[in-house]
Amino acid sequence: MSETIPAPRTYLNIDRLAISALALVLLGAPLALSNTYQLNVLVLMAVNAILATGLAIVIRADRLSLAQASFGGVGGYTTGILTTAHGVPFWLALPVGGLLAAMIGILLGLISLRLRGFYFAIATFTFSQLAIVILRAWTPVTGGMSGMFGLPYPAGFLGFDFSDPRQYYYLVLAALFLVVLIYGACSFATSFGRGLTLLGEDEVLATTLGVPATRYRLVAFALSSGIGGIGGAFSAHFIQGVSPSDIAPVVSVFILVMVLAGGTKTLVGPILGAIILTMVPELLRASAQWSMVFYGVFLLLYVYFFRDGLLPIVKSVFHRATGQRFVPGPSAREAALIAAVAEGRPTALQISDETPIIAFEDVGCQFGSLKVLQGLNWQVRTGCINGLIGPNGAGKTTFFNVLTGVASVAEGLVRWHGRPVSPVPGEMVRRGMSRTFQHARVFDNTSVAEAILLAAELSRREVPLGQLGWLLRFFELEGVALKRGRALSHYERRLTSIAMAMASMPELLLLDEPLAGLDDTETQRLSDMIARLHKITGTTILLIEHKLSEVMELCAILTVLDDGRIIAAGTPKQVSTNEAVIEAYLGNE
């Protein structure tokens, strides 16, 4: 039943290998080069790495920004103006530049992040045009079309002299290191980062688990643009000048290509992308136009062939050449959860509040002119498995969508423990209500163990690790604990999605057609599991199902929906002998 969980030390972690190799190369590079031109390119590449890593933060949130170079321009111009016209030292001007870029990012984000992805792309594209117009027009301050010159090198300290390209390079590298730390925080090291990653994988599921999409994207974009500003400042003070042509939209697209080339799946992906796409045109001595064509071709190759970045291709080539497969062992978190499986104990829910968990009062819902639900008066029976049944098109999924806030109420009230509430998808998890979806949604790139941990974390409800370990054991998922969502069978996906919903220890669990797509054996097994789950944890369950023989066995109480109205409610025996119900299912004469 459960396979052996791989021991962490047996497998090589290619990501750590790649990062170490990269660090060595980056640190050693200036020592191997002596030509000033080459050193200049090196610094440029390091600056690009900063811009790319910053941009990657917002790309992971599933939004494409076409303005990263413009934020670099904001940073460069700000520090340029402060240092030349106002005598502010570079080290003071730098954070100001970054902050201003971040604030403009927030403004732009407030306007466009709540909209569909393409609007954000167009908004950033337009902003980059606008930035050029403003910088060209504001001649007294920005130097107009020709830009600014004579930007000073950053003041040296501790014997460092930043007019030396090598030392400037190490300075930028130090900044890059900090930026990578921030990127790490936004990817996996913080709760925010983990939520952001899930948002990029499956927005609907992430939102249901409690990730506030727009708010997180705003923070991601602010960080992204702020880092852009910092990178731009370093660039400007190295070449000692900044002009509007540095921030043409096409430059922002170049930075985007770097991020896509390296991929956002690893920490150093953007850096790799920056290296490849800065070096290759240099090595080919490509003109600006040929570089443009090269980048364009690269984008097309990306979108046709390697949307996960180049690293997976490198890995598979390596695998084919050496026969070695690099599979990372479990992360510390995953290992901890797996360790908790043996000792895990379930915690039964304490029912403190006797008022009905959730209730409908005259609720109606419509899509356009179509009335999908009408005059619903209903409450869930606490401490039972409740069933919601009815013929196709009766409105059962809309019923769930109204409960969870995906569909809005046109009339009537939804009450949570007596108090009227306007359900919002992410919030209901915090209150104690989770749901699964008809289509067994899981995160394709996240392991089962990690997904359960994240579901608990995102709900902001205190859930002991032992509880989660028990869930993993209860749903018989230890054997696939480290498998990513996309490698799971349909049955395993179903189990995982229910485990994720239970991870927040909800008062009320909504299951949308949990038995759909399962064969007879699986249907029986899952049915039994649901019954035992309810018995052990005391969670109230409401399920929609079409497999009526299972429903009759599982549920203590049934509500029958037909044509948007409740036509019967009662025990399975009462409901199955109810004339109106029989007519609804078998049809009227």
Added chain:
Amino acid sequence: MQLFMQQIVNGLMLGGMFTLISIGLSLMFGIMKVANFAYGALYMLGGYAAYWASSLLGVPNWFAILVAFAATFLLGVIIEKFGFARFRGNEEATLIFGLGVALIARGGAVLAWGSQSRFFPVSFNAYHIGGIVLPAARFWAAVASVVIVICVYLIVNRTKWGRIIRAVSDNPERASLAGFNTQLQYLLTAGLATGLTGVAAVLLIPVFSLSPAVDDSALYTAMTVVILGGLGSISGCIVGGFILGIVTAIAFGYLPSPIAPAVPLLVLILTLAFKPEGLFGSRDRVV
């Protein structure tokens, strides 16, 4: 007052032309639900096709328009077949594909033809009506633009083919079940949309000149008009075009020229901030 009326008239002529620049994008958005970032590049390439046909082969202007139409129609069919059709449903991939094509087109154009601006021989006639000056080239370009856009409106809304492509756009699976070859319809619509873009470029080169760099301004102008008017609405595209035209003309008429270009850019940003669905669009396509 005179200056104001002149700007309004300028704005109307500009608006007509903006509408023509945008109609192709409106069709791609509305019917094919595609965010085509290669749009500006197609405009630019259409212009060059006509320019070379006219100056190298010495064909008359009206033939150059046909050449532009044919060239961009073909390009549109190719990028639909090998690009957008593959990435249908994946917004990010569609965007990146468009960007890739745009970069190759822009870089390639400069390599092939240099970055200098090209001009068509243009008459410097102007009509004078009641003290208002209407340069002939602009005037006729604007009139032709409006006529073409109205024809497109009529084709989409009053012909059988228009009904078919609207049905395909609305519900591709149902359209398939009703006997329509959705792939073919998408190809034809893409071809028509980009063909119109080529025609726009030819008609408007005399007014806006031609260089590889026009792709950016064509792109954000078209995007602004389409978003302002509402995605998928041709009448929105017309109204949006005229509004943008008038706003732009007034901006260039009254503000110093370095600042004036900011105004049409702000129109897009303000639209997104306050009414992202545009004048005639529906809210559910936005969020």
Added chain:
Amino acid sequence: MSNIPILSLEKVESRVFGAVKLAGVSIEVHSGELVSILGANGAGKTSLLGVIAGLYRPSAGKIRLEGQDITGLSPHRISRLGIGFAPQNHPIFGSLTVAESLDLGRPNSRVDLPKLFPNLFAKHKQRAASLSGGERQMLSMAIAIQNDPKICIFDEPSSGLAPKIVSQVFAAIAAMVDAGITVLMVEQNARAALRHANRAYVMEHGAIVAGGLAADLAKDDQIRRAYLGM
């Protein structure tokens, strides 16, 4: 009159991700008949129509339209060869008006549309998205009978409709059959379907478990068991 069935399925099988959706299904529909496919949710009715329509390829078996093999052809080809489909979900073109929806092909030569669907004609300038559920089903059927198809296939025409509207829908279907249009319909509403159909098949777990004259099946307890699980 030829004895070749208008539509025949021969041992059609279909799998989705390894799970069996259709297990050796064989059915026939003859000219002028109204045949109904009955069964509970998940029985395989939708998969059956999907395979006939060409939305997915069966893993085994053949589908013939008047003897011609149409297995695996694309949906629009199959439609052009003479099958008029009215699907269950998203049955209409919301942004077209009623009149425009009915002008996508040649009007059916056997029926008088305004007489068949009077309420639709009263609203012919309205956008289809503003129609009620029952009106949408009627419009979908009206779209399906354009171009004089050899057979019409309706997927759960009464789904989600109030009883009064259901009888209107069935009356319209009966009128079509009277005018000589052949109809195959998948229906959840077993009683009404059996009242109007000539013949019916009952499906369970992707296979046909019963078939025959509608009148005979109406008396059979198997139906009740298949639907209510008891």
